[in-house]
Amino acid sequence: MTDRPCKILVVDDEPDLEPLVMQRMRRSIRRGKYEFVFAHNGVEALERLNEDEDIDMVLSDINMPQMDGLTLLDQIPKVNPNIRSVIISAYGDMKNIRTAMNRGAFDFVTKPVDFNDLQVTIDRTLQHMNEWRAALAARDKLVSLQNELDVASKMQQSILPREFPKRDDYEVFANMAPARNVGGDFYDLLQLDDGRIGLxxxxxxxxxxxxxxxxxSTRTLLKGAAIGHEGPGEVLREVNDLLNESNESAMFVTVLYGVYDPATREFTYANGGHNTPLVVHADGSSTELPxxxxxxxxxxxxxxxxxGTVTLAHDDTVVLYTDGVTEAMNAEGEEFGVDRLQETFAASPPQDAQQANQTVFEAVHAFAGETPQSDDVTCLVFRPREAAL
Amino acid sequence: MNTKWESHDGAIVATVDGRVDGANAHEFQEALEAVIKASESAVILDFEQLSYISSAGLRVVLLAAKELRKQSKQFAVCSLAGSILEVFKISGFDQIIPVHSTQAEAIAAVNA
Structure with missing residues (x-):
């Protein structure tokens, strides 16, 4: 993973190992594959490890003065948990070998050292370590990506209006339940001239x-267009043209945009490929907007x-929603569907905007049960009220 | 999702079954792009066996439609089951992409 040689710390109290390693490994050293540093006991080894963060693996004898190899094995992870250790033990010293393995040694070689075997062991250890490091790096990347997604998700949530008008002449309530991923649902309320409201x-x-x-960008364009144009049809036309100016990725957005005028109780709307809103009457019966x-x-x-334009009764309720509502699935793989939405209101006619909104979410929730939510669920409810006319 | 490709009288017909959603839309996109690249023929997507398509899946259909239009090749979808047809109607995709009720009709149309 790096171009520098792999740095191996050899720990042995016998002075003859150092020249032997340098001699037998000289080709690999010359080619820049390995680099060796030496220590003569566990204490010295820990000092080296503390000084030099580049050490990749430790090759250590067991019996040494001051600090033996088994104690060293316990200490290494405290300095650097990603270092791998290989133990050199006396041939047949199974007791110490088992202890070393239990303390986290990656492998062992026996004395007298067979340098061909040692080379294979070192290569295998280093390969394992590189894979381990790559996995760690991938995990870190994933974590940071997840953090960024969380930020995006929070930003998305934070732009949604949370305060809803509850006036004499109309009231609104909306909610969006995001799916686990960053999704793409939104709702918006826009105060327009002459007391009209864009939804x-x-x-x-x-x-x-x-x-x-x-x-x-859709939300921003919609806000701008809504203020600049009279009718929802013109608004969607302008947003559509602007979105098409640079859209290589073929993303699209379905939008239902309508303007309510409390003075006439008229709701004028245009539909860009979106689910048709429901008008629910006081008795719970409902019709889809034309x-x-x-x-x-x-x-x-x-x-x-x-x-399209409809004139609403003062006790009508208009329900705008995304396909997260109608395509919510239950354990049997059935979709919630428009029919169930209508049945829900038939059983529980709207009392006010907030209650009607909650009714939708509760019904979808009850229907889906334990089935995980795969899409954002958004619902906006608005009701004309007594006043006006 | 499974996609089966067959050549029929100057058109490549893909029969797509199961679900196309966010989890496999990318796979669907790569398969479609490869076919569009490899062939000079018109492309028809047969959705008779398709049970569900999410907006991510629709986006892939749209990408294919745009790419084929750019290359002046014909494109059509056919045999849309009830809920799939509804998704095409609601999103307005049926106004942008030729939709036929049977595969034979679609083949005849792209060869017309």
Whole structure:
């Protein structure tokens, strides 16, 4: 993994091992494969290890003055847990060999040292260590990547409005339950002129950091377009054209954007390939808003987005949601579906925006049971209220 | 997900079964890209055996459509089961990508 020679610390109190190693390993030393440093007992060995972080492995005798090889084995991980040790023992000294292995030695060679065997043992040890280090590096990279994803996920959450208007003439409540990965759902509320409010729910294709970035730019473009244009159809048309200006990765986003005017109780909406919202009546019966066509945004430029308009009763409830709601799966692999959503409201007619929103999440949750959530679940509910007209 | 490729009268037909979702969309993308690169023919995706496609899967279909259009090759999907057809309709993909009810129709259309 590095170009420098592998540095091996040889620990032995017998003075003849050093010249022997240097002589027998001279080819590998000359080629820059190994580099040897020496110590004469465990204490000296620990000093070397403390001074020199580059030491990759230790080759140590067992019987030595001051600190023996078995004690040294206990100490090495405290200096550097990633060093591998090979023990040199007397032939047949199985008791010490077993102790050494139990204390974490990677391998052993016996005296008199067979240098061909030693070379194989060193190579094997170093190879193991390189793989171990590569695995550690990969793990660290994964951890830091995961941290970045967590940051992205938090950013995504933090841009979602958490305060919802509850006025005399309308109220809104929304929530997004993110799946484990960084996803691409969002909702937004936009205060417009003349007391009107813009409401958006969107779902970016795919997940991960690219989806999060695409979602961020969609949200910004939508905000800008919503303020600059009157009708939701024009807003989606502009956002679509802008998203298509540079979209090599073929990401797309489905958006339902509508504007509610409390003065007329009209809800005007356009749909960019998104799930059709439900209008739930006071008795719990519900209908899907009429279809307006419209392709997901980012797919192709210069597409038209037709608008639809409905006049709402003061006790109607409009439910905007993403496919995380209708495609939530149970253990049998069935999808929650629009029918179940409608049945849910039939059984529990909306009381207010927050309660209706919670009803949706509770129903999806109960349906999915233990099945892991694979997609973001987003639901935005708004209700005209008594006043107006 | 399993993808089976067959050559039919000037078109490469991929029969895709199971689920295409975030977990295997990349694999699906690589398979499609390889076929588009290797062949001069039109490409047809037969979704009769497909049980689910997520937005990540739709993105791969869109990528293929864009690439084939760039190369002036024909592209179509066919035999969409109920929920798959619904996904195509909701997302508006049926307005962008030719959708046929049978494989024979799709083959006839790309050869027309």
């Amino acid at each position: 958006a729910v969107a779902d970016v294709s795919d997940k991960g950091v690219p989806a999060a970035l695409f979602m961020m 279809l307006t066509g419209g392709v997901a945004l980012g797919v192709m430029p210069e597409l038209p987005y037709d608008q």
